[in-house]
Structure formats: structure tokens, C-alpha cells
Amino acid sequence: MADQLYLWPEDQQGDRLTWSWSKDRRLKDCLRRYYLHHYVSRGxxxxxxxPLTREAYLLKNLRNRHMWVGEVVHEMIELGLGAxxxxxxxxxxxxxERGTxxxxxxxxxxxxxxYRERPLHACGLMEHEYRxxxxxxxxxxxxxxxxRCVRAFFELELVAKLEGSPPWRWLALENLTSFDLDGATVLVKPDLAWRDxxxxxxxxxxxxxxxRPDDEERQLAVYGLFARRSWVGGGGGLRGVVAHLDDGGVSETNLDDMALARAEASIRSSLATMRALHPEAAGPELRLDRFPVTADAGFCVHCAFKRLCDR
Ligand code: SF4
Incomplete structure (x- = not known):
């Protein structure tokens, strides 16, 4: 793939830039992965x-076994909380039983x-794709x-608090939503939001x-930016809780103005990098050498794109 020049399709030029926590992670972890995931796989x-577009699309929809467990746990908890x-x-x-x-x-x-026929709808595991x-x-x-994770969740103190809570206390449960920042759409999907x-x-x-305490606090602060716009009135409090289900640890963080300002500044800086790489600024010829491979080979172990990236 090293010599290939990818042309950003004309009908996608002028698309509104989106930002999300996972997109930002890809940008920071490996520019090559970011390029394959967000540009080459489009369409x-x-x-x-x-064939290259199709292959990138197929690979980006794979997950490894660790991510897969996380998805099933989220799905089961969502069902339980829905009830x-x-x-x-x-x-x-x-x-x-259902998760099993x-x-x-x-x-x-x-x-x-x-998954090779239906990449978006069928589960594809990297372990099978790469044999x-x-x-x-x-x-x-x-x-x-x-x-272990599903059982640990339902033993959390907060679940007891949620039982019998009136519907108006429930604000969001795995809802994908967004807000505007500097002309970009910031996508957020808090696992759960409620009014204490x-x-x-x-x-x-x-x-x-x-x-990963630093990352977790920043991620909650990004959700906090949305919460402040949508649910928190003047002077209302905002708190973040992270539950580590595999070891039962729970940490709390106060999402004050400083934490939210840091999150906003970090999104702005990330958006500036994304804009500089986006076809509107860089031109429709997206050359591979503008998206170098990461220097940290640790990221490659679980990366679905290893077949395409020429590392
Ligand atoms: S295999 Fe490594 S270098 Fe290649 S895209 Fe993935 S993370 Fe980046």
C-alpha cells in the first residue's frame, strides 16, 4: 500500500468535521491508523x-477479544438498567446467561x-481474521x-440508588448525542447520566x-461539557464516577469548571490537528506519508490494520 495515493471522494469533501473521544485516541496513538480508519475506509x-476501501472498512469493524468482552458487558448492563x-x-x-x-x-x-460479507452487522474478531x-x-x-464484570456492576451502590428512581432522574443511558464546538460536531455517549x-x-x-485515571477523568470531563449545556443549571453540581468492573474499584471525580475548561482546550487543540489533516485544508490528495506509523509498536499488537499499514 506504500505507494498508493488515496483520493478523498468529491461527494464527501466539505463534510462537517466530527470529534469523538475514540477518534482523538486514534489521532494520538497512531496517525496511520487514524488515516485508515477515518479516510481510507470511507464508502x-x-x-x-x-478493494482497498472495502478492506479498510472490513478491518475497522473488527474487534479483539478484550474489546469484545467490553461490548457484551456494556450491552448486558444497558439491558439491565433499561429494566x-x-x-x-x-x-x-x-x-x-444471555451474555454467554x-x-x-x-x-x-x-x-x-x-463479517466478511456483513462487516457492520456481524461480529468479526481480529483473532479469527489474522488466524x-x-x-x-x-x-x-x-x-x-x-x-465477573456484569455481576460486579449490579453490586455497585449506585444501582441500589437507581432502583425505584423516578424516570425524570434518568438523563441518558448509552445515548449517542452531540454538541457544537468551533463549527465541529463533538460526539458524546455517556454510559449513564442521572440526577442524584x-x-x-x-x-x-x-x-x-x-x-487509566488521567484518560478517564478527561473522558468524563468531555461528557461534562455536554451535560453542562443540557442538564446543569446555573451553579448546579456535576460529578463523574468510573466503575472498574474487573477489579471492583470505583473512583469519583468532581467535574468542576477547571476540569471542563481543560477538556474544552484539549478538544480545541485536537480539532486543530484534525483540521490540518482534513481534505479541506490538506487537499483531496491524501498521501500516506502525511500519516506516519506510530513509534510505539505496543499499539500495533491489537491493531486491526496491521495488514494494510506497511509498518
Ligand atoms: S499496525 Fe501499528 S503502525 Fe500500523 S496502523 Fe496499526 S497501530 Fe499504526
């Missing part, structure tokens, strides 16, 4: 897509390569991790991987 779902919001019971045992069935079905689907040898015990460990008894807006994020 890869259409029947007439070029609580409707005033019903949430049964962790039933959710674990889901993982079995998705594993089989991935093994059969269904990695993963022992059965490791897959079993991942299933067990899913169970003292009127404080609480933003909750749950994690199934390793704790």
Missing part, C-alpha cells in the same frame, strides 16, 4: 467500493467469517470475565479493562 459499505428504568427487576444471573449465549453465537459467526492461535482456556477466561438526590448530575462510565 467501504457500498457495493461498488474499491430498572421501567421499574422492573434486573437479574444479573439472567444477564450473564451472545458470546457463543458471535464467536461462531466470527469463526465462520460472516491467531488462542487456546480454548483463554476464550473461557474471557467469558468468565464477562460474568442533591440535584447533582452524575455521569457514570464503566470499564472492563485496566484503569
Amino acid at each position: 467501504g459499505a457500498s457495493a461498488g467500493a474499491q 430498572l428504568r421501567r421499574g422492573e427487576q434486573a437479574s444479573p444471573a439472567a444477564l450473564v 449465549r451472545r458470546m457463543r453465537a458471535q464467536y461462531a459467526e466470527s469463526l465462520q467469517g460472516v 491467531e492461535e488462542v487456546p480454548k482456556e483463554e476464550w473461557k477466561r474471557q467469558r468468565d470475565r464477562m460474568e 438526590h442533591d440535584d447533582t448530575v452524575v455521569l457514570v462510565d464503566w470499564k472492563t479493562g485496566k484503569a
Whole structure:
């Protein structure tokens, strides 16, 4: 792929720039990955897509087994919280059972390569795409991790607080929403937002991987920017909670004006970099050498694009 010149399609030029936490992570972790994910894969779902575009699109929709567990855990918690919001019971045992069935079905689907025909709708695991040898015990460990995380969530103190809460206290549950910043659309998707008894807006994020306190605080502060625009009146409080489900740790952070100002400044700086790389500024000829590979090979281990990136 090294010599290929990618031309940004004319009908996509002038698109509004979007920013999200995950897009910013790609930008910072590896410019090559950012390029393959956000530019080369564009249009890869259409029947007439070029082979390179199609391949990039397919790869960007893969996940590794660790991310996969995180997705299933999020899905099961969302189902459980949905039941609580409707005033019903949430049964962790039933959710674990459902999550296990889901993982079995998705594993089989991935093994059969269904995702090659339907990349967006079928589960595709990197381990299958790259024919990695993963022992059965490791897959079993991942299933067990899913169970541990789902059960840990429903033991959190906040779940007891949410039980029986009136609907108006629930502000968001895995809702994708956005706000405008400097002419760009900032996309946010808090796991959960609710209004506590003292009127404080609480933003909750749950994690199934390793704790990264700085990142987590910044991510909650980005959600806080949306919350302040939408739910927090003058002087109202805003708090962030991160639950680490794999080890049961919970951390709280006060999302004050300073934390939010830092988050806004960091989005602005990230948007400036994105704009400089975007076709409107850089021109429709997106040359690969403008998007170098990362110097930190650690990012490559779990990167779905390794086949395309020429590292
Ligand atoms: S394999 Fe490594 S260098 Fe290549 S795109 Fe992925 S993270 Fe970047």
C-alpha cells in the first residue's frame, strides 16, 4: 500500500468535521491508523467500493477479544438498567446467561467469517481474521470475565440508588448525542447520566479493562461539557464516577469548571490537528506519508490494520 495515493471522494469533501473521544485516541496513538480508519475506509459499505476501501472498512469493524468482552458487558448492563428504568427487576444471573449465549453465537459467526460479507452487522474478531492461535482456556477466561464484570456492576451502590428512581432522574443511558464546538460536531455517549438526590448530575462510565485515571477523568470531563449545556443549571453540581468492573474499584471525580475548561482546550487543540489533516485544508490528495506509523509498536499488537499499514 506504500505507494498508493488515496483520493478523498468529491461527494464527501466539505463534510462537517466530527470529534469523538475514540477518534482523538486514534489521532494520538497512531496517525496511520487514524488515516485508515477515518479516510481510507470511507464508502467501504457500498457495493461498488474499491478493494482497498472495502478492506479498510472490513478491518475497522473488527474487534479483539478484550474489546469484545467490553461490548457484551456494556450491552448486558444497558439491558439491565433499561429494566430498572421501567421499574422492573434486573437479574444479573439472567444477564450473564444471555451474555454467554451472545458470546457463543458471535464467536461462531466470527469463526465462520460472516463479517466478511456483513462487516457492520456481524461480529468479526481480529483473532479469527489474522488466524491467531488462542487456546480454548483463554476464550473461557474471557467469558468468565464477562460474568465477573456484569455481576460486579449490579453490586455497585449506585444501582441500589437507581432502583425505584423516578424516570425524570434518568438523563441518558448509552445515548449517542452531540454538541457544537468551533463549527465541529463533538460526539458524546455517556454510559449513564442521572440526577442524584442533591440535584447533582452524575455521569457514570464503566470499564472492563485496566484503569487509566488521567484518560478517564478527561473522558468524563468531555461528557461534562455536554451535560453542562443540557442538564446543569446555573451553579448546579456535576460529578463523574468510573466503575472498574474487573477489579471492583470505583473512583469519583468532581467535574468542576477547571476540569471542563481543560477538556474544552484539549478538544480545541485536537480539532486543530484534525483540521490540518482534513481534505479541506490538506487537499483531496491524501498521501500516506502525511500519516506516519506510530513509534510505539505496543499499539500495533491489537491493531486491526496491521495488514494494510506497511509498518
Ligand atoms: S499496525 Fe501499528 S503502525 Fe500500523 S496502523 Fe496499526 S497501530 Fe499504526
